[in-house]
Amino acid sequence: MEHITITNLLQWIATGLAIGCIYAMVAVGFNIIYNATGIINLAQGEFVMLGSLITVSAYDNWGFPLPLAVLAAVVIVGAVGVGFERIAIRPVRKPTVLILIIITIAGSYFFRGAALNIWGEGVYKIGQFFGETPIRLGGVTIRNQVPVIFVALIFVAVALGLFFGRTMTGKAMRASSYNRTAARLVGVNPGNMVMLAFGISAGIAGLAGAVMVPITQAQYDSGPMLALKGFAAAVLGGLGNNVAAVVAGLLLGVLEELSSGCISSSYKDPIALGLMLVVLFFRPSGLFGRKDLSKLSEF
Amino acid sequence: MGWSNRTALLAFVAAVIATPFVFPDFYYKLNTVGIYTLIAIGLCLLLGYAGQISLGHAAFFAIGAYTSGILTTHFEWSPFLAVFPAIAIAVVVAVLVGLPALKLHGHYLAMATLAFGEIVHKILTAWIDVTGGPNGLISVPLWKVGDFKLKYFGTEREAFYIVWGAVIVGLVVALHVVHSRVGRALRSIHDGEEAARSLGVASSGYKVKVFVLSAVYASVAGTLYIHIKGSVTPEVGSVDLSILFIIMVIVGGMRNIWGAVLGAIVMGIIEEWLNDMGMIEDWLIVMGMSKEWLSEPQKWRLVIYGLILGSMMMFIPQGVLPAVRQGLGFLWRKVLKRRVKEAVDA
Numbered sequence: 001m002e003h004i005t006i007t008n009l010l011q012w013i014a015t016g017l018a019i020g021c022i023y024a025m026v027a028v029g030f031n032i033i034y035n036a037t038g039i040i041n042l043a044q045g046e047f048v049m050l051g052s053l054i055t056v057s058a059y060d061n062w063g064f065p066l067p068l069a070v071l072a073a074v075v076i077v078g079a080v081g082v083g084f085e086r087i088a089i090r091p092v093r094k095p096t097v098l099i100l101i102i103i104t105i106a107g108s109y110f111f112r113g114a115a116l117n118i119w120g121e122g123v124y125k126i127g128q129f130f131g132e133t134p135i136r137l138g139g140v141t142i143r144n145q146v147p148v149i150f151v152a153l154i155f156v157a158v159a160l161g162l163f164f165g166r167t168m169t170g171k172a173m174r175a176s177s178y179n180r181t182a183a184r185l186v187g188v189n190p191g192n193m194v195m196l197a198f199g200i201s202a203g204i205a206g207l208a209g210a211v212m213v214p215i216t217q218a219q220y221d222s223g224p225m226l227a228l229k230g231f232a233a234a235v236l237g238g239l240g241n242n243v244a245a246v247v248a249g250l251l252l253g254v255l256e257e258l259s260s261g262c263i264s265s266s267y268k269d270p271i272a273l274g275l276m277l278v279v280l281f282f283r284p285s286g287l288f289g290r291k292d293l294s295k296l297s298e299f
Numbered sequence: 300m301g302w303s304n305r306t307a308l309l310a311f312v313a314a315v316i317a318t319p320f321v322f323p324d325f326y327y328k329l330n331t332v333g334i335y336t337l338i339a340i341g342l343c344l345l346l347g348y349a350g351q352i353s354l355g356h357a358a359f360f361a362i363g364a365y366t367s368g369i370l371t372t373h374f375e376w377s378p379f380l381a382v383f384p385a386i387a388i389a390v391v392v393a394v395l396v397g398l399p400a401l402k403l404h405g406h407y408l409a410m411a412t413l414a415f416g417e418i419v420h421k422i423l424t425a426w427i428d429v430t431g432g433p434n435g436l437i438s439v440p441l442w443k444v445g446d447f448k449l450k451y452f453g454t455e456r457e458a459f460y461i462v463w464g465a466v467i468v469g470l471v472v473a474l475h476v477v478h479s480r481v482g483r484a485l486r487s488i489h490d491g492e493e494a495a496r497s498l499g500v501a502s503s504g505y506k507v508k509v510f511v512l513s514a515v516y517a518s519v520a521g522t523l524y525i526h527i528k529g530s531v532t533p534e535v536g537s538v539d540l541s542i543l544f545i546i547m548v549i550v551g552g553m554r555n556i557w558g559a560v561l562g563a564i565v566m567g568i569i570e571e572w573l574n575d576m577g578m579i580e581d582w583l584i585v586m587g588m589s590k591e592w593l594s595e596p597q598k599w600r601l602v603i604y605g606l607i608l609g610s611m612m613m614f615i616p617q618g619v620l621p622a623v624r625q626g627l628g629f630l631w632r633k634v635l636k637r638r639v640k641e642a643v644d645a
Contacts, residue, residue, distance in 0.1 A: 039406075097406065101405070103608075105608065107605065113602030113603070113604075242355075269417070273417055274418060277414055
């Protein structure tokens with residue numbers, strides 16, 4: 001435990017914001033699939049893990065330049081998401097919540113196992129995108145990668161806002177999540193929208209994995225904890241609400257770093273998850289949500 | 300309990316008694332399988348009958364193991380006494396978690412129980428003074444009657460009979476619960492909670508009760524486990540193990556206690572098989588394949604479980620036992636009956 005000083009507090013907040021960006025991106029990934037289908041994809045953490053490991057491989061082993069390595073992670077993980085929806089989600093005959101939860105658990109096992117066989121048990125990382133010299137602001141040191149993660153989050157938020165607000169496809173996706181039958185009546189194919197949701201969500205997870213790997217490192221089993229934290233952020237914000245998820249993700253990251261600094265780093269995960277449980281138990285519509293907004297989804 | 304359950308129970312008891320004699324080189328590996336089976340029976344009541352998922356049940360297994368482990372090593376209790384506080388703590392925790400959590404539905408319940416399991420797992424790892432941290436507890440006293448100790452990997456049959464004896468007791472209790480008013484209430488909650496409530500079933504009370512009961516099963520299994528094995532690490536509380544329990548209940552057929560028993564035995568043997576290099580190599584040689592083909596079976600564990608679970612849910616979500624029963628029924632109606640009729644007519 002370190003002394004609690006203003007500098008330390010600011011340092012913890014800065015680090016927490018960086019980690020929070022990652023949680024926010026995972027949370028947004030959850031929300032997109034949840035909005036389109038009413039499913040919580042428990043394999044979301046594995047998509048992030050795959051994004052990290054693919055970036056490392058593309059950069060270190062295949063000799064891709066960095067931007068292309070990140071793009072490769074986004075595209076490949078996006079394709080994995082689409083494939084997962086087509087192979088495992090779509091053919092389900094009786095899609096009850098229980099069956100869909102268990103299928104996404106099966107997916108997370110499969111992807112984790114595949115990663116174990118491809119990459120082994122090693123811990124992987126690459127250098128920070130813009131060199132190792134940290135940024136100093138007063139007494140606070142920020143790692144070079146932090147602004148990159150922040151930009152990635154803003155890019156995702158703005159791009160999604162434009163996609164859902166301005167494009168025909170985005171509006172069609174929203175329409176089919178509000179009312180499948182009505183969407184079908186006006187010529188939207190809800191099945192394709194679900195596939196697209198899985199693709200976008202996995203692509204965002206791939207991007208999150210790519211930009212975070214210089215700081216967090218990656219291993220075949222880093223998925224489940226990321227998924228839990230991302231879900232915690234999504235719940236804190238109110239499931240389905242992307243803007244709130246971003247705020248909640250940042251909040252969760254800061255809270256976790258503060259508890260790690262002020263209490264003990266070994267208890268930061270129980271504290272973050274405990275907070276999620278408290279919110280789930282007492283305000284299931286999220287910190288920012290209104291009670292009447294927590295609707296029952298289709299499945 | 301109807302006659303079919305009684306017959307099945309008798310056959311099961313006979314199988315348990317016979318196993319050490321039929322498989323003298325192998326049976327002691329089924330001790331772990333028996334412990335898994337006990338947990339699966341409890342979880343089946345929750346998942347299959349009440350329709351409520353728990354992705355954190357390994358936490359109760361760990362609570363049972365650690366409570367009696369700590370009482371026996373630090374405070375020199377007898378394992379026979381330590382069972383009771385272990386059960387009591389599991390009950391208290393299950394009530395505290397179950398009361399608010401079981402108000403949640405579907406994904407929320409899944410994630411809440413997952414988070415609960417992970418919290419317990421992390422605390423076991425972090426609270427070094429009490430739990431021994433990542434190394435866990437070692438030299439925990441074994442079950443002892445007089446001078447006689449029950450070892451886990453010994454060739455003594457006693458440990459096997461104690462574990463499977465507990466499974467039989469657990470099975471009888473579960474079958475009685477299922478065929479009582481409580482069991483019918485649970486099934487009505489599964490099929491439609493609103494409808495059940497409107498007919499006067501106090502659904503939330505039943506849900507919490509069955510959650511607590513399944514936690515007791517897991518806690519007793521934890522106590523059994525630690526005093527046969529003599530050591531424990533925080534991994535007994537891992538989410539991975541919780542999900543293995545879910546897989547067991549689902550593979551056999553979650554809407555039937557016998558399905559859970561079947562699933563736990565099948566998946567338990569696969570788990571032991573994947574954890575045991577030597578056995579895999581023997582099998583590969585039997586099948587005429589080279590050893591190198593599967594040099595590290597552990598590496599394939601996650602992929603195999605993912606494929607089993609995924610294909611089960613996609614093609615036979617009701618589980619193996621009901622599927623086999625349906626298949627046999629189909630065969631009987633379509634093929635055999637006609638043949639018999641033809642034979643009789645001729």
